[in-house]
Amino acid sequence: xxxxxxxxxxxxxxxxxxxxxxxxxxxxxxxxxxxxxxxxxxxxxxxxxxxxxxxxxxxxxxxxxxxxxxxxxxxxxxxxxxxxxxxxxxxxxxxxxxxxxxxxxxxxxxxxxxxxxxxxxxxxxxxxxxxxxxxxxxxxxxxxxxxxxxxxxxxxxxxxxxxxxxxxxxxxxxxxxxxxxxxxxxxxxxxxxxxxxxxxxxxxxxxxxxxxxxxxxxxxxxxxxxxxxxxxxxxxxxxxxxxxxxxxxxxxxxxxxxxxxxxxxxxxxxxxxxxxxxxxxxxxxxxxxxxxxxxxxxxxxxx
Amino acid sequence: xxxxxxxxxxxxxxxxxxxxxxxxxxxxxxxxxxxxxxxxxxxxxxxxxxxxxxxxxxxxxxxxxxxxxxxxxxxxxxxxxxxxxxxxxxxxxxxxxxxxxxxxxxxxxxxxxxxxxxxxxxxxxxxxxxxxxxxxxxxxxxxxxxxxxxxxxxxxxxxxxxxxxxxxxxxxxxxxxxxxxxxxxxxxxxxxxxxxxxxxxxxxxxxxxxxxxxxxxxxxxxxxxxxxxxxxxxxxxxxxxxxxxxxxxxxxxxxxxxxxxxxxxxxxxxxxxxxxxxxxxxxxxxxxxxxxxxxxxxxxxxxxxxxxxxxxxxxxxxxxxxxxxxxxxxxxxxxxxxxxxxxxxxxxxxxxxxxxxxxxxxxxxxxxxxxxxxxxxxxxxxxxxxxxxxxxxxxxxxxxxxxxxxxxxxxxxxxxxxxxxxxxxxxxxxxxxxxxxxxxxxxxxxxxxxxxxxxxxxxxxxxxxxxxxxxxxxxxxxxxxxxxxxxxxxxxxxxxxxxxxxxxxxxxxxxxxxxxxxxxxxxxxxxxxxxxxxxxxxxxxxxxxxxxxxxxxxxxxxxxxxxxxxxxxxxxxxxxxxxxxxxxxxxxxxxxxxxxxxxxxxxxxxxxxxxxxxxxxxxxxxxxxxxxxxxxxxxxxxxxxxxxxxxxxxxxxxxx
Numbered sequence: 002x003x004x005x006x007x008x009x010x011x012x013x014x015x016x017x018x019x020x021x022x023x024x025x026x027x028x029x030x031x032x033x034x035x036x037x038x039x040x041x042x043x044x045x046x047x048x049x050x051x052x053x054x055x056x057x058x059x060x061x062x063x064x065x066x067x068x069x070x071x072x073x074x075x076x077x078x079x080x081x082x083x084x085x086x087x088x089x090x091x092x093x094x095x096x097x098x099x100x101x102x103x104x105x106x107x108x109x110x111x112x113x114x115x116x117x118x119x120x121x122x123x124x125x126x127x128x129x130x131x132x133x134x135x136x137x138x139x140x141x142x143x144x145x146x147x148x149x150x151x152x153x154x155x156x157x158x159x160x161x162x163x164x165x166x167x168x169x170x171x172x173x174x175x176x177x178x179x180x181x182x183x184x185x186x187x188x189x190x191x192x193x194x195x196x197x198x199x200x201x202x203x204x205x206x207x208x209x210x211x212x213x214x215x216x217x218x219x220x221x222x223x224x225x226x227x228x229x230x231x232x233x234x235x236x237x238x239x240x241x242x243x244x245x246x247x248x249x250x251x252x253x254x255x256x257x258x259x260x261x262x263x264x265x266x267x268x269x270x271x272x273x274x275x276x277x278x279x280x281x282x283x284x285x286x287x288x289x290x291x292x293x294x295x296x297x298x299x300x301x302x303x304x
Numbered sequence: 305x306x307x308x309x310x311x312x313x314x315x316x317x318x319x320x321x322x323x324x325x326x327x328x329x330x331x332x333x334x335x336x337x338x339x340x341x342x343x344x345x346x347x348x349x350x351x352x353x354x355x356x357x358x359x360x361x362x363x364x365x366x367x368x369x370x371x372x373x374x375x376x377x378x379x380x381x382x383x384x385x386x387x388x389x390x391x392x393x394x395x396x397x398x399x400x401x402x403x404x405x406x407x408x409x410x411x412x413x414x415x416x417x418x419x420x421x422x423x424x425x426x427x428x429x430x431x432x433x434x435x436x437x438x439x440x441x442x443x444x445x446x447x448x449x450x451x452x453x454x455x456x457x458x459x460x461x462x463x464x465x466x467x468x469x470x471x472x473x474x475x476x477x478x479x480x481x482x483x484x485x486x487x488x489x490x491x492x493x494x495x496x497x498x499x500x501x502x503x504x505x506x507x508x509x510x511x512x513x514x515x516x517x518x519x520x521x522x523x524x525x526x527x528x529x530x531x532x533x534x535x536x537x538x539x540x541x542x543x544x545x546x547x548x549x550x551x552x553x554x555x556x557x558x559x560x561x562x563x564x565x566x567x568x569x570x571x572x573x574x575x576x577x578x579x580x581x582x583x584x585x586x587x588x589x590x591x592x593x594x595x596x597x598x599x600x601x602x603x604x605x606x607x608x609x610x611x612x613x614x615x616x617x618x619x620x621x622x623x624x625x626x627x628x629x630x631x632x633x634x635x636x637x638x639x640x641x642x643x644x645x646x647x648x649x650x651x652x653x654x655x656x657x658x659x660x661x662x663x664x665x666x667x668x669x670x671x672x673x674x675x676x677x678x679x680x681x682x683x684x685x686x687x688x689x690x691x692x693x694x695x696x697x698x699x700x701x702x703x704x705x706x707x708x709x710x711x712x713x714x715x716x717x718x719x720x721x722x723x724x725x726x727x728x729x730x731x732x733x734x735x736x737x738x739x740x741x742x743x744x745x746x747x748x749x750x751x752x753x754x755x756x757x758x759x760x761x762x763x764x765x766x767x768x769x770x771x772x773x774x775x776x777x778x779x780x781x782x783x784x785x786x787x788x789x790x791x792x793x794x795x796x797x798x799x800x801x802x803x804x805x806x807x808x809x810x811x812x813x814x815x816x817x818x819x820x821x822x823x824x825x826x827x828x829x830x831x832x833x834x835x836x837x838x839x840x841x842x843x844x845x846x847x848x849x850x851x852x853x854x855x856x857x858x859x860x861x862x863x864x865x866x867x868x869x870x871x872x873x874x875x876x877x878x879x880x881x882x883x884x885x886x887x888x889x890x891x892x893x894x895x896x897x898x899x900x901x902x903x904x905x906x907x908x909x910x911x912x913x914x915x916x917x918x919x920x921x922x923x924x925x926x927x928x929x930x931x932x933x934x935x936x937x938x939x940x941x942x943x944x945x946x947x948x949x950x951x952x953x954x955x956x957x958x959x960x
Contacts, residue, residue, distance in 0.1 A: 051846060052847040052849065054848075054850070054851050055851075056850065056853040058853070060677040060678065062755060068839060071835055072835060073828070076827065076828055076831070092817045092820045093816070093817060104695075105698060107743060108695065108697055111751070112750060115755050115867065116755045118675075118757050118866050119854065119865075119866070121855075122853075122867075123867020126747070127873075128875065130743065130748070131875040131876050134743075135740075136740075137737060141733045142729075142733060149714070149726075152714070152717065154711070213853050216843070217839050217846075283875075297726055297729065
């Protein structure tokens with residue numbers, strides 16, 4: 002339990018830093034100096050002290066949505082193992098709750114976007130809804146496939162059932178982490194699905210949904226999106242623990258190393274790719290699903 | 305159990321009372337109060353044995369005389385409870401609903417009679433033990449629903465839609481006749497308690513299943529037979545469409561579960577068939593729903609989806625039965641039963657909500673709504689609770705039953721090994737996909753109907769006390785089952801041990817860590833309140849104001865510039881264009897100063913369009929070949945009858 006509390010607290014504190022790290026690396030790759038790694042913290046602190054401005058036609062949905070977003074994301078984060086630590090929330094079937102709690106966040110995010118009554122937010126909301134439908138199967142094809150093969154249904158147990166002494170499992174991990182990476186890009190609205198730094202409202206997904214928010218509301222949205230990015234990073238890193246060593250220090254070292262590699266990869270991907278056309282994104286996601294199906298094939302052939 | 309029959313008598317009394325009361329208003333008051341009292345009594349009568357006695361009385365003693373016509377086993381009691389649970393708020397709701405029409409000067413007495421008959425016959429249907437009695441109540445239920453449906457019979461769409469329902473329910477009855485005769489022929493009994501057929505009977509077993517699944521599946525609205533739902537639900541008065549979607553389609557599920565009790569263990573392929581059909585119903589039901597603009601039609605397609613989810617549970621149960629595996633059956637059938645309860649609750653909530661909107665705005669087209677949240681915040685909250693529940697999102701009840709079904713997938717994969725994990729994984733992905741589509745669909749209707757600003761000016765929007773009360777009751781149930789599912793799980797488990805799973809220790813359902821899940825849901829609520837208060841203090845400190853939305857510097861934003869439902873769903877409809885029969889017609893102009901442009905999009909049902917209507921026209925053209933036999937004079941027909949009778953007797957004579 003103590004380990005769990007420590008891990009959730011570290012997720013809550015480190016999440017903005019991860020985003021800052023990715024941005025810094027991205028700036029370096031594109032030949033700029035870039036903002037300091039701690040910039041997200043400064044941004045959050047600045048937002049906290051700003052006045053909240055709501056759109057004229059907004060309702061109670063706009064008021065509760067940022068809070069629900071943060072709560073849902075924090076609950077989801079509490080289910081994830083960091084290092085070899087046992088998460089706070091862990092029970093048989095929590096993999097389902099994990100996916101559906103993030104669904105709760107999405108539901109209210111979309112509603113809050115539509116609450117503004119502007120077409121910009123509408124476009125973002127429609128895209129979010131459409132792409133989320135294709136993202137959901139990817140999650141089940143990656144983490145779910147291990148769950149179904151091992152017969153375990155708790156995220157902690159699922160990750161701990163992975164053993165790298167088996168060649169098929171290694172192939173499996175490569176495939177899974179690839180599709181989990183694509184999932185992370187989609188769910189966290191990074192390039193090439195969505196450009197977080199664009200300035201044109203028509204081409205955004207996540208950013209345009211929170212276009213008319215400010216102050217504490219925007220703080221909550223931003224903070225939960227940082228946590229969400231970190232959640233998917235943890236999902237990704239968790240594939241790489243089981244080298245047979247069951248020590249916490251090793252777990253944490255692996256965690257830090259993989260997170261570092263992941264941030265470099267994300268930065269590289271964001272540097273070298275351009276954003277896809279909106280109508281090509283479903284194809285891209287179906288491609289990720291197809292990778293997930295590869296898991297199944299591996300499984301059937303090694304049976 | 306005698307209390308139940310007194311309750312039924314009290315409910316039925318209102319039919320007689322209406323006969324004596326000429327005044328519509330008085331008739332409505334008396335009927336509704338009698339119904340409310342009767343239903344409440346009936347609920348006490350059915351709820352107490354279900355909860356408190358270990359194995360409720362199997363047979364019914366009518367004043368000391370044993371009687372086989374009715375049987376109160378747990379399955380019957382469970383469905384009885386669901387019916388009454390929906391009927392009580394529905395009756396509260398129907399009072400202001402009919403009052404609205406009475407004020408307009410419409411005669412509602414006959415419709416009230418049909419409403420009462422429908423409630424009474426449905427309650428008797430699930431408790432009857434005799435097949436003929438079952439068929440009679442089935443027919444009374446279907447016909448009273450039909451007669452209630454044609455309340456606004458002067459409209460053409462009402463005539464069309466109700467005709468679909470009428471024809472469909474007669475095909476169902478016809479198939480059920482054959483089904484029950486077949487069972488009678490095999491078991492030499494008319495009683496449900498005596499019906500049993502084992503798979504050794506070979507083809508008879510399969511034929512019986514085929515008949516039952518077709519008939520009950522048609523009533524429930526599984527995918528190839530779903531076409532009547534989106535036709536019949538929108539045109540019925542809300543009271544009827546809520547009951548139709550909440551309860552009457554569930555009698556199909558009841559029938560399938562009963563059939564399973566008669567005919568088990570099921571062969572494995574039947575489980576696969578059920579799973580496949582249900583999966584298709586779930587996915588395409590919700591996909592069709594996404595393309596609809598008519599709120600009630602959309603909800604009707606969602607019924608198809610949810611019936612699909614229930615069917616997935618039943619399919620898992622069938623597979624478990626084929627392998628004689630208790631845990632699989634418990635989770636499969638348990639999920640199906642629980643989802644039946646949940647769907648009855650939130651679907652009637654949503655239908656009643658749509659009825660409130662329809663009565664206030666006079667339209668069912670969601671593109672003409674918007675901004676209702678500024679009219680009635682609490683109504684929107686209630687509708688939102690129903691929407692979250694139906695999308696299967698925690699912490700409400702929809703999640704609980706879907707969670708059980710997911711666990712069914714996991715347990716099937718774990719117990720049966722082999723290639724099962726693969727197929728169960730695909731099923732889980734399918735269910736997750738359905739969940740995603742449901743989120744898209746319900747965010748669409750909630751945001752277009754309630755949020756933003758009014759697309760068409762709303763003259764008045766009143767929600768009466770009774771409407772709030774009935775919607776509130778159902779919303780409360782959604783919350784209670786979501787946060788504290790243990791007692792409901794216990795009841796479902798009791799139903800399973802009594803009627804489905806042969807062994808006694810069927811605790812796979814209870815083994816799920818429900819208290820832990822309740823705890824997490826409590827935690828979600830607690831953190832929500834905490835963060836919300838924290839946010840409020842910050843807003844107090846640094847201020848909060850409203851301003852216009854960002855419009856790229858453009859100031860005169862009008863309500864018509866808001867995002868529409870069709871554009872919201874367009875991206876997804878484009879993908880499934882061929883299956884959905886999704887049309888877009890537009891006349892874009894290329895002039896510099898464009899004149900008025902025109903765009904419309906609508907979707908049609910593949911089965912309805914390509915199979916049913918086309919088949920009907922084919923049939924019609926064949927039948928019209930013998931039109932030359934049609935005369936206006938009655939005497940010709942009498943002559944025809946005589947000729948046919950003579951022919952029959954000659955054949956019969958020669959045969960001997």
